Amino acid sequence: MTKRLLCGLWLGLTWMLVGPARAADKPAATPPPILSAAEKEGKVVVYSTTDSAAAAPLLKDFGALHPKITVEYNDMNSTELYNRFVSETAAGGGSGDLLWSSAMDLQIKLANDGYAQEYKSAEAGSLPDWASWKNEAFGTTFEPITFVYNKRLLKPEEVPQSHAELVKLLKGNPERFKGKVTCYDPERSGIGFMLLAQDAGTDPNFADTIKTYGKVAVKLYTSTGAMLEKILSGEHLIGFNMIGSYAIGKQRKDPNLGVVYPKDYTLVMSRIAVLPKAAKHPNAGKVFLDYLLSARGQEIIANKAALFSIRGDVQGEYTASALNKALGSSLKPIPVSASLLVYLDQSKRLAFLKQWQEALGTR
């Protein structure tokens, strides 16, 4: 009895000493020579698709940790990021030192085309296996792909909990849902294409699913913002393939937005970081990458930016571990791998789009 008590006391004490100090307070494991070289460089140029407002807490914390390295943060959309980077690299005048983009396929393409620099980050060991590729491309977030609906206009019992239920709901009320369902346009949005292609590989009834979307005349957009806005206003009722982090950011401001993690499968996307070979501040880029992957950076990604941390050892609502606990094996992370390149092949891509358009009846 006393032994157990003592044991418990000891455990409690250790937790108090070690627990709060946990992973989060440990600085990123960047080798000292790289760190001092980075401080000499004094600057890191980040090209990112994460908007400045969401990234602000990360940048602030990085600044506190590395006061000698200023971050020049450029936010832009993923196409602009790609265009700027390849053009600037071709001109040889220097470009970003770290590219951080949600267009997973374009990031892998950059690495595959030889633009990326290899870096064995000590922090990468804490990533799941599927989340890095050849030490050249690193997943940094764990963002679920969700359904989003209008709570005022959709009754709780109607809310579909899986892709199959969504199809059933639409088939049951084609008139009511006509023009009321929304998703990314795979033709105009790279991320929309990628998500749909993942659906095709995961949903056993994909052909029937997209035909159903066609029957209710699904409305196609290029930006999450426009879709969330129109779901909230009641112009549309429900959207699928919505990036969870954006939806939750919006939900915090407007509780009328409902977010569903589909039970049959929830795709997970990850913002990929790449260090370009032609970086002007290569060491500072490495320090920033290590920081993004470190427990401290991930803690902020999870709890301040609501982008969902990818490391298993970070706790909180918006973390991979919380999602794993809640959803288990229905989580389907999109692997950071060469498989993303398949649909950058022109003929395969056009064939897939043709299938989509035929199902929708727009061609």
Add this chain to the structure above:
Amino acid sequence: MRGLRLYRVLVVLITASAVLLPLGIVLYQSVLDAPFFQPSAKLSTSAFSFVFSDPDFHRAFATTALVAVGMTLIAVPLGSILAFLLIRTDLPGRRVLEPVVLIPIFLSPVVLAFGYVVAAGPVGFFTLWFKEAFGLAPWNVYSLASLIVIAGLTHIPYVFLYTSSALRALGADLEEAARVAGAGAARVAFSVSLPMVRPAILYSAVLVFFLGFELFGLPLILGDPGGLLVLSTYLYKLTNRLGVPSYQLMAVVAVAIIAIAFPLVYLQRRLIGASARFVTVGGKGLSPRPLRLSGWRWPALALVLVWLAATVLLPLSGVFLRAFVSSWGEGIRLAQVITLENFRELFDYPNLVRGILNTLGIATFGGALAVAWYALIGLANHRWQSGWSRVLDYLVMVPRGMPGLVAGLAFLWVFLFVRPLSPLRSTLFSVWLAYSVVWLAYGMRLISSALLQVSPDLEEAGLTVGASRGQVLRQVTIPLIRFGLIGSWLLVFMIFVREYSTGVYLLGPGTEVVGSLIVSLWATGAIDIVAALAVVNVLLVAAGMGFALRLGVRLHG
């Protein structure tokens, strides 16, 4: 004499290089099979065959042509009647209305279109209110017809701008004669005044028709849910169609739009040539007395106000409303969602203040510099009988043909690959140059309408007393157009405040401008901030306008 010629040729050369560098890159890119900067790029017509055999391209082209024709048919008659009412008649409140009718030019089309969605979309507040009152709301802002009507109504100010300056220059004697003979105001307008300014009206018709081809913001927002495709949104689609941006395909579409510009410029030149026959103002014109509308005064005013309500009040109320609420739409009681949170968030946004300062800077100083450049071109071209002058006319119009997306990329490339320019890329100069070139056609028109009002008599008087052509320019022409120049500055100021797509690729720390911030925030979904920022943008424009009017600047020549 030699000095003048040197100056003229120099101006042509500088302008040509500013226009032809980006244009040349686009042309070159269109005949390659890969990005031009890749060593593997080969000459090929594959991009042309891909685009021209794409059914989407044909669909987009047909829709675009329809939109261009439709909006011209709406904007030209209404715009010229508006000009006649405000310039030649005793319409109540015309002094106040004159600057107000120009407002649609200074609103970013993306903001305008979004405003229409919030106000008159399927669950817009106006739509809901109308439904409650009348049981149904028989319109759909996402239809092709709506796009045409909205585009037509918002382009009325362009027609007004050109027609009104021509009407102002028109001697009053002919109208006076018609009136004495017993004609009413309508008869005078349709039989005398408007036919006299036919070249200006046709000129603006050609311009509006052309603007229809490069329309982007309106169809982007209003065509989104319905899948309505026009050339510029087709171009947008091409950036993602193949997964990786395919510059050659985008270049082909840009080339197609530019190709449409050429016959239109030719047409415009013919019209200007013809306008010599319409010169009616001599050394001293009869100062015109306004025509009395008598019983038609108030109906005419009502017509103008209805148009303003539809093109300014409706969309702006949508944007302003959105900026002050947390949500809107079906089942929302607006009183419960009013908030200042969006503005608080906006002012927390990193670099916002710098963005606003940059915008003001580029609009004020950049605007002045641009007007100076336009004036140099205008003066060089002034009474110049030479083939070069024809070249200049084409040069200024062609950049307008490059859709903003392509123009932005082309300028990025210019600043990257033209070595002497590359140090300037991350400065505001790059943004300024891009803006100035893209708005060349518009600015030149402002300058030349000021110049057209200078009667040759006055300059010839200078020549007869022994001054050289250069001296006449400096001592007679420039002083005479100085008010026109100040007015142009103001118009360019407001255009630069609202400009957005051109600067996107030149955006970086230190070169943020409000217009481009709006676009980049829109994509990430921060619509709360976008609405608040749009309000700030509109207030900046309004402040500029109010300030200038207080100083007594006349808005046009």
